[in-house]
Amino acid sequence: MGEFVIKMPDVGEGVAEAELVEWHVKPGDPVREDMVLAAVMTDKATVEIPSPVDGVVLWLGADIGDIVAVKAPLLRIAVAGEGEAAVEEVLPAATEPLAKAEPVVSKPVEAKPVAEAKVVEPEKPVGRPAVREPVERPLASPAVRLRAQEAGVDLRQVSATGPAGRITHDDLDQFVARGAQPVAVPAGLARKTTTEDIKITGLRRRIAEKMRLASARIPHITYVEEVDVTDLEDLRATMNAGRKPDQPKLTILPFLMRALVKTLGEQPGVNATFDDDAGVVTRYSAVHIGIATQTPSGLMVPVVRHAEARSIWDSAAELTRLSDAARNGTAAREELSGSTITITSLGALGGIVTTPIINHPEVAIVGVNKILTRPVWDGTQFIPRKIMNLSSSFDHRIVDGWDAAVFVQRIKALIETPALIFIEG
Known part of the structure; x- marks a missing residue:
């Protein structure tokens, strides 16, 4: 019998390490050639590691969630014959593209057996009479x-x-x-006393790192404003009633996207990214709008590119296509990065006020809250109106409070008089 040592492959693009997110085998399992053994995640994609040989797994070199350096031993397989000392390159297949995130800086892991999540029993108190749980034998x-x-x-x-x-x-x-x-x-x-430790891995770990980075490095200012969307909702209902079979149903987001495009044309400083290491702000003429989307794997931000060149219907169609692709895991790598400003919405769960975290390295994010019917005084009587809050956050290093307020007030004016959204120039 011989032995194959499979090492972490070089997945390209200058990646020096990757996170182990899944094992498909355990020690003692038989494997066959081309069988997927594990999956690792870089800051851009999930990569599957196939077996180049038939054999039996002897040893696993990392736990799920560990960061493994390229060329570090990943697993050993017993094979017939003399075997090989090591396999340094196993051709990986990239799957499940992910939103771009800052890489996690860590040291290569030491080889060790796979550990599973454990259930921990709390210690009993000391120094007083012991009271047992109903199921505990005295x-x-x-x-x-x-x-x-x-x-x-x-x-x-x-x-x-x-x-x-x-x-x-x-x-x-x-x-x-x-x-x-x-x-x-x-x-x-009955009292429940067990606890469960769950290791944060994969996409959830990337999200955590991205949120930590944004929260730690960006001084946020959040501006909340009420917006009367009664007329916009009437217009939306009329347009949906007359839409063609090949046209998607309009939500409020395509209208907000068009309002953003018009507003950013007047305030280009908000349509920007900030490289705080280099001290450089990059302003964009193109408007690439990230749409924060909840998926079964976690939060992703597909990007509607060149929103400035899209109509209401085109914006709605692209928004639907990208959101579906993000949820079912078919979004391409370039569709999940490169935004210049982001919209976040929880739909009917949107709450009254939120404090959205900026999608680093952007300098602004616009949050949509739920619509409520409220009595509004028109000077002579209270009338029912549909009111929605916009909760928008800004990088206070780049966007002053006054400019943030002007930005939101301009969006408010466009949404409250929706005909202005369609007027060019």
Whole structure:
């Protein structure tokens, strides 16, 4: 018998390390050539590692969530014959493109067996009588157990003062003297004491790193403004009623996207990214709008490119296509990066106010809150109007409070008078 040592492959694009996000095998498993053994994640894609040989897994060199350096040993396989010392390059297949994130800086991992999430039992308190859970077997001598049985006492209800939590004759006597009776605890109301440690890996880890980076490096200012969307909602309903079969249903987002395009033409300083290491702000004439999208794998930000060149219907169609692609994992790598400003919306769950975190290295994000029908005084009477808050955050190093307010007020004016959205020039 021989041995193959498979090393972390070089996935290209200058990547020096990757995160192990999935094992498909364990020690002792038989494998065949081209069988997928593991999956690793870079800051741009998930890559599957296939087996180049038939054999049996002997050893795994990392835990899920570990950062593994290129060419570090990943696993060993027993093979027929003399085998090879190592396989340094296994042709990987990139799958499940991900939103671009800052790389995680860490040291190469040491080889070790795979560990699974563990359930930890909390320690019992000391220095006072031990009270057991209903399912816990009490500690007592045979004589104490016999006395309890004859008295009809459930020892699980008796507090223990003896060594190591043992019930003594005195404990039983005091229990009986108090006239205490066993208390029936419904199974559904039993105390639960276990905890579970869950390692943050894969896309969730990338999201955490991105949020940490944005929160730590960007001084946020959040500006909230009420917007009357009654007229916009009427227009949207009319346009949806008359849409063609090949046209998507309009939500409020395509209108907001068009309002953003017009506003950013007047305030280009908000349509920008900031390289704080180099101290350079890059302003863009193109408007590439990121749409924060919740997917089964976590938060992704597909990008509607060149929103300045898209109509309402085209914006809606591209928004639908990209959101679906992000949710089912078919979005291309370039469709998940390169935004110049981001919109985030929780739809009907949008709350009244949010404090969105900027999608680093952008300098602004616009948050959409839920629409509520509220009474509004028109000067003579209260009338029902549809009101929605915009919660927008800005990088206060680049965008002053005054400019942020002007920006939001301009969007408000366009949305409250939606005909202005369609007027060119």
